[in-house]
Amino acid sequence: MEPAAAAPELPRSPLHSPAAALAILTLINLFNYIDRYVISAIQPRIKDALALSDGQLGVLSSSFIVVYMLTSPFFGRLGDTGSRRGLIALGVSVWSLATASAGLARSFGEIFMARAAVGIGEAAYGTISPSLLADFFPPEKRGRVFAVFFAAIPIGSALGYVLGGVVEAHFGWRWAFFIVGLPGLLLAATVFALREPPRGGQDGDARPPGHGHGPVAGGALQAYLGCLRIRAYTMTVLGYAAYTFALGGLAIWMPTFLERVRGVALERANFVFGGMTVVSGFLGTFAGGFTGDRLLARGVRQPYLLVSGLATALAIPAAAAALLLPGPGSFYPAIFLAELLLFVSTGPINAVIVDVVPPERRATAVALSILAIHLLGDAISPPIIGFASDRLGLETAVMIVPVAVAVAAAIWTAAALTGPRSRTPDAPADAATPA
Numbered sequence: 001m002e003p004a005a006a007a008p009e010l011p012r013s014p015l016h017s018p019a020a021a022l023a024i025l026t027l028i029n030l031f032n033y034i035d036r037y038v039i040s041a042i043q044p045r046i047k048d049a050l051a052l053s054d055g056q057l058g059v060l061s062s063s064f065i066v067v068y069m070l071t072s073p074f075f076g077r078l079g080d081t082g083s084r085r086g087l088i089a090l091g092v093s094v095w096s097l098a099t100a101s102a103g104l105a106r107s108f109g110e111i112f113m114a115r116a117a118v119g120i121g122e123a124a125y126g127t128i129s130p131s132l133l134a135d136f137f138p139p140e141k142r143g144r145v146f147a148v149f150f151a152a153i154p155i156g157s158a159l160g161y162v163l164g165g166v167v168e169a170h171f172g173w174r175w176a177f178f179i180v181g182l183p184g185l186l187l188a189a190t191v192f193a194l195r196e197p198p199r200g201g202q203d204g205d206a207r208p209p210g211h212g213h214g215p216v217a218g219g220a221l222q223a224y225l226g227c228l229r230i231r232a233y234t235m236t237v238l239g240y241a242a243y244t245f246a247l248g249g250l251a252i253w254m255p256t257f258l259e260r261v262r263g264v265a266l267e268r269a270n271f272v273f274g275g276m277t278v279v280s281g282f283l284g285t286f287a288g289g290f291t292g293d294r295l296l297a298r299g300v301r302q303p304y305l306l307v308s309g310l311a312t313a314l315a316i317p318a319a320a321a322a323l324l325l326p327g328p329g330s331f332y333p334a335i336f337l338a339e340l341l342l343f344v345s346t347g348p349i350n351a352v353i354v355d356v357v358p359p360e361r362r363a364t365a366v367a368l369s370i371l372a373i374h375l376l377g378d379a380i381s382p383p384i385i386g387f388a389s390d391r392l393g394l395e396t397a398v399m400i401v402p403v404a405v406a407v408a409a410a411i412w413t414a415a416a417l418t419g420p421r422s423r424t425p426d427a428p429a430d431a432a433t434p435a
Helices: 018-050 053-082 084-103 108-134 139-150 152-171 175-180 183-191 220-226 232-260 268-297 303-324 328-343 346-355 359-378 382-390 402-417
Strands: none
Touching: 018 053, 018 084, 018 108, 018 139, 018 152, 018 175, 018 183, 053 084, 053 108, 053 220, 053 328, 053 359, 084 108, 084 175, 084 183, 108 346, 108 359, 108 382, 139 152, 139 346, 152 175, 152 268, 152 402, 175 183, 175 232, 220 232, 220 359, 232 268, 232 303, 232 328, 232 346, 232 359, 232 382, 232 402, 268 303, 268 328, 268 346, 303 328, 303 346, 303 402, 359 382
């Protein structure tokens, strides 16, 4: 009797490919930032409709970021121990429903709770999605992969302003929340079409130098302390906090600075600054990711940190010139150059964060970095600049921005120069350096 023929192998779904994962997660990240920034475009209408004070508007804006950074560590640990697809889908669903529910708000308390819930949903997504992406792609491609993923930041932020303004003008501010929020429910469903790759499956048995770590087993506290004991991780995150401090200050205060100090009409200041942010963010993010990957392939020492440190160092004089030069023919090009150089670090730095920790701690590492960079960065820089402006004037207060840029450049450059040499993708790694 002849043996039965083996059943033909069914073709894998196109949605199981790494490219599909990158496309879906990047599209979700785009809506992440649209939902995050749509409120900025319609704040005046919300103020009038709900009879809010400027102080309440300020608290409303901070409710998201505070909840986002405080809940990130919780989701980070879950992301390293549970189903990442399920947690991401849950997070996207929560923030989409929360965004849409803000359109139903009839009081400050109701819209405050809605925006705070957006922070919970985005914390689940923001901490876990980089870990999932890292397990779809090998280390030598992660710079460009994260460049694509994080290019959603400037584009999504700008679309939040544009869509919010257009929808509000035609249908009212409540519909702005409905239209940008509800599509997220469809995107959440697409996450289940992705496969769940094994943690660390793209890293192989040998780790690049500097990936030393202690035991992975243990509770949440041990996991977070384990990340902090890795020198490359700690230095990367500290530099990232200074970098976020600078970017947060620029994002909040630059349009006001242009109007108050340089005499530019506010509408034009918002339009020009927003347009420059989209273009510079897109170009800078891609340039940084691809350059880091090329240097890694050539065996350059700590290429991602080196690219970030050098680009940020070059941004110091550009940022200072943007704030000191008096004419639009000079300060506009300086603003664009400063943002371009700052956005170069987006892909490389996030690649470092997931590369220098064990695969089983990647979501934990991303979560801890989110908490640190917001707590020490853009959660405090806008009020610090504001209080300094009350006492010294805005023209003097904003000069803290290039100082913060210099701190980030110094930390990242020091980490690059003192860390072990990276391996090329096809070369064996040296023994891992303990933290």
